[in-house]
Amino acid sequence: MSQQRTDQGERSNRGSAAGAAAPGAPWLWLSIAAGVLAVAGSVVGLGVGGFYANLTPAFLPQALAQDVANLALAAPALLVCAILALRGSLRARLVWLGVLAFTVYNYVIYTFSIPFGPLFPVWVAVLGLSLFSLIGGIASTDAGAAAARFGSRPAAVVTGWSLIVVGVLFGLLWLSEDVPALVAGTTPQSVLDLGIPTNPVHILDLAFFLPAVVGTGILLLRRREMAYPVAPAFLVFLILTGVPIMVTPIVQSVRGETAAWTVLAPIGLITVLMLVLLAWLLRTVGSPDGAEARSGAGEPAG
Template sequence: MTRELRRWHRWSTVAILAFSVGSSLVGLLRPGHYRAPPDIALSYQIQDLTVLLVGVPVLAVGLWSAARGSPRGRLVWLGGMAFMTYIWASAAIQIPYNELFLVYVALFGLSLFTFVGGMWSTDPERIRRRLEGRVDPALYAGALFVVGLGLAALWLSDILPALLQGTTPTIVEESGPQALTSHVVDLGVVVPSILLAAVWLYRRRTWGYVLAGVVLILGATLAAPIGLMTLVLLTGETVTVSPVAAFFTFLPIVVSALLAVAYVRSMSGSGGIPGDGEGAQST
């Protein structure tokens, strides 16, 4: 395994950064780009803004640092790539059709394959060595378990009552079937990943240290768009968001953000993210 990123990882990440900036600017600056009710359109623009202010900087810093061989930078890069995969999958499925539909699909596919390739080529032992003895696996595993169950409970609270009563979930009646995109992605991918990371980390498996860092950074980068979009929906009239649902929306992202910062800081060596004392060399 190489300490530095492979060449195609670098070029695909640069392409993701460029197209993410371009599509987000179009969403923010082009009048009427989002063909949706005002509250929903505003939430899409908030997502564009947070991609520019959070997602792009995190991925760019992670790319620069990981390219220099930093294990901490590689974890940040993987977390940023997971964020891009999540965001553009949601955009491609959820946003009403517009001229950038194929761009959303391309960004999702490129992000997904780059993320998978990055995980496949990661040396988990290097990351474990940086974290072992510096983090409490039981503490982080317990927090991840709570976050995963809380997220599952949040989305199931929309679905299970409707299933038991034989009705349509309120969110679908208010916003249409595309409103369940987050339910699909979170319940199908994110929640299982969080719970798997918790179990592996608790058992001190090597890949548990990597996966835990990735899902924590994903949660931290999603904190801004999810939090702001929830506030927009709370103050709008299009979608009903109960106080309980809002609480269980904010709790996981706040916890993930705090834990992610602590987790990444625990990997600090003789320097900051850019080198970690190892970035100048490769094997």
Template sequence: MSMTVADDVRRSTEGVSRRTQRLCVVVAALVLVAAVPTFFVTGILNGTPVMNGSARGTALTMFALALPVLAVGLVTSARGSVRGRAALIGALGYLTYNATLLVYATPFNELFLAYVALLGLSLWSLVSALLDPRPPLAPDSRLPARGLAAFILTVAALNALAWLRLIVPDLGEDPPGFLAGTGLTTNPIHVQDLAVWLPALAIVAVLLWRRRPSGVFLAGAGLVFWEIEAVGVAVDQWFGHRADPASDVATPAGSVMFVLLAAATLVPLILWLRSIRR
């Protein structure tokens, strides 16, 4: 019995734990169950046309991009890859974020329980991965830590200001103008970003600025998350505009903006990847 425990501890320090691996396999299956029908099956989505189009774009990014990143991250992190561990956590963050949107920004439909299951399993898989022993990682002298930290803080601040610029003028309005055409009563993107994700990434950026090993590692995971998310928003803006060209909820300009953000995020992500040694 003691030998088994010792083996499990040794494996957990080399890569992600078996617990996390098993949870991620279930998450991968749920992505297929929830996202593939959302994209391909006509009649499942019953929101406004622009929101239906955006949801289809999100579903496409889930199974065409986030799922492969999760799979590669799972396989490589099980072998002790730090890059793989960051990819795994970044993909789980993306899936948690967007499963929340499927639950709260998509009108109730026959896939509701699949959306809820995907949200729950993605969230607890992310928690499990973060609880696994952090891989031994010393800040590399080649890593421009403060430059990367400044990039993360700048994007987080600009994102927060963009949302506040929409929200503050409409406080007290019923309904607020920024919800027009969405069919929503509250925007779960604003809630998630302002309450959870932007503060979390700002904390990571501060740790990175101080060259703390935890900040160095989590910055990579955060950049993977942002890269997938930027691509995903560009895709869902394109599908949303295609579904309802008259709506200003999703526009070609929005799609182009997030393509540029994805390209910009790719630079610090590559710098981070190049600085990480096994």
């Protein structure tokens, strides 16, 4: 009987480890510093007239839209989720990982694509802090304990297939521009519009993020434990990625430019779909005690 209680206690401790703040507390605090710096940088970027004066007419609205998205949504979400994760919330931790991925992605673009200026040290600091927070956050998350707390296999299956489909579609979309330009020996139009050597979005997506999104979807369908904490993070990443794209035509309209309203329908649809999937998936996350009960009853994790 004593041994049984010991085993149950060990399973309970393992089930709560993913939601506990202690293992990943240093990375959570680093991300809070990144969030504060991101807010400061976006305030300056939006508030100082002519700060992005060296950008092309096509790039400028995108930069302003990104600052709006950072200031209104991404940075506050990073701060709130980090604080809640410090208090032991697994759901907040999973969302936090996704916001960190989005932050790393965008500050790579800031640091490599926007001309050198007064905010360069701030952007580099946000990139470094968020990158180390993301690496440390993933390493300190107990994937097995997290997987045991997901209580709906249908939600996991739908999420897995959605990640695969969205990842493949965006990959084909970028290749539909890059491959014809390579064959013709020309420069893709998006690169000419941005006035930079290459398109950083295509590089990051094709080299890292889209393969990771598709791979996570496949692993989720195969019930691999490591996919369970990563899948919600990628849903958050895709949601946040859609926000500045939808804000860009609004910025263009405010500035009296021709607004690309046609992007709202497809990007809005994908963003809403990812938001619904995220809400569904997170609702299935139970307490550590519930995960232990399901495991004891012989139900598969997730």
